[in-house]
Amino acid sequence: MKDKIRFHLDEQVDPEIALQLRRRGIDVTTTVEVGxxxxxxxxxxxxxxxxxxxxxxxxxxxxxxANDTSDHPGIVYCKQRTRSIGEMIKGLILIQEIYTPEEMVGRVEYL
Structure with a gap:
């Protein structure tokens, strides 16, 4: 079984996304939760x-x-208010299903 991507949600991301990802067994932290x-x-x-x-x-x-360095475990970007919560959740689930953590290193994915 391959390793699964673990997510961290920046502070402006709706906390409902973290809740829904966790309900699906996805490991996620939020900026607020980690102080x-x-x-x-x-x-x-x-x-x-x-x-x-x-x-x-x-x-x-x-x-x-990301333009300045590829020394990061991966970035998923979505312009604010362009996708519904459901669309963002589906996009993150898809990313976790198709990429390994190693494949996301230095990568930027757009939702």
Whole structure:
């Protein structure tokens, strides 16, 4: 059995997404839960590196980070208010089903 992607949700991501992913057995943390609310993008990046988690964000700054370095466990970006909660959940589930954590390293996926 291959390893599964573990997600981290940035603070502007609706917490309902974390709840629904957990109901489906997906390992997910949120910025608020791990005490990183209002922390810098660099702090978030350090956390996902330490925890080997793919970050899901609406923050375009992470696209800039990804352009500057591939030293991250993966970024999933969705422009805010362009997808429903259900669409975002389905997209994250699909990403977890088709990619391994190793395949997401340095990768940016768009929902």
């Amino acid at each position: 990183l609310r209002s922390s810098s993008d660099q702090s978030q990046l350090n956390f996902i590196r330490q925890q080997n988690r793919v970050i899901f964000t609406h923050d375009k700054d992470f696209l800039i980070i």
